[in-house]
Amino acid sequence: MKKHRLTIAAADVSIVFALGCLLISAQDPKLGYSDTPLIPGTKWHVHDGMRPQPKVVESAQASGAPSDALVLFGGADMNEWNKSWKIEDGHMEVNGKGSISTKRSFGDCQLHLEFATPAEVKGDGQGRGNSGIHFMGVYEVQILDSYENQTYPDGQCASLYGQCPPLVNVSKGPGEWQTFDIVFKAPRFDGDELTRPASVTVFHNGVCVHAEREFIGLTRHRDVARYTDTKTTGPISLQDHGNPMRFRNIWVRPLGEYDAGS
Numbered sequence: 001m002k003k004h005r006l007t008i009a010a011a012d013v014s015i016v017f018a019l020g021c022l023l024i025s026a027q028d029p030k031l032g033y034s035d036t037p038l039i040p041g042t043k044w045h046v047h048d049g050m051r052p053q054p055k056v057v058e059s060a061q062a063s064g065a066p067s068d069a070l071v072l073f074g075g076a077d078m079n080e081w082n083k084s085w086k087i088e089d090g091h092m093e094v095n096g097k098g099s100i101s102t103k104r105s106f107g108d109c110q111l112h113l114e115f116a117t118p119a120e121v122k123g124d125g126q127g128r129g130n131s132g133i134h135f136m137g138v139y140e141v142q143i144l145d146s147y148e149n150q151t152y153p154d155g156q157c158a159s160l161y162g163q164c165p166p167l168v169n170v171s172k173g174p175g176e177w178q179t180f181d182i183v184f185k186a187p188r189f190d191g192d193e194l195t196r197p198a199s200v201t202v203f204h205n206g207v208c209v210h211a212e213r214e215f216i217g218l219t220r221h222r223d224v225a226r227y228t229d230t231k232t233t234g235p236i237s238l239q240d241h242g243n244p245m246r247f248r249n250i251w252v253r254p255l256g257e258y259d260a261g262s
């Protein structure tokens, strides 16, 4: 009986949701105004009811991804990657097979990723829980066990490696699951000329540690980064730095432009 009631409730929610989608996806002059000034650079009036509504997306559930995300690793397989690490209990673990890259390429995107540094602490500095996310294969947001583990600041966890430390250190302890939520903006070029550097906004364990921080170039070790090509898309790579790092719940949302309609 209880199960039956739950089923009806779920159906009700679906119907209400569907109706809601229909209602808010419609372009309706009655929603706003057409006698207001035009917003500069657009064909839309201020509060224009005919302006296209943003696409409806269901937000992330407890440990899931938003409905429009591409799941890069959900716990079962590594089909989105060019090779496999060890998969166990819903997570994957670096196992000495080298760094991995997505088969697909991404430019501007939002990335969610969860990681845990080894529970058994070995090494120190850059040798302890080292990995990293390389956007387009070349712009690294560092992953490191930075819990009571000092190293050079532009190499600690959440740094733009070799370029800029995070605003604060919110690292959790060894073995604990941590989150990264990152908005990456690819660089822009006019011919060979850089017109806008790559940048990231980074939330580490829910805390903003970079707000539109610009990369001064492609990540380098013991050298000043610089732009050496004009690429605007590339794979997302995860680094094998020799430590048995664990990852789970990885999803990405390519960030297109708002659909302004025709």
Ligand code: MG
Residues within 6 Å of the ligand: 130, 131, 132, 142, 143, 239, 241
């Ligand atoms: Mg690294």
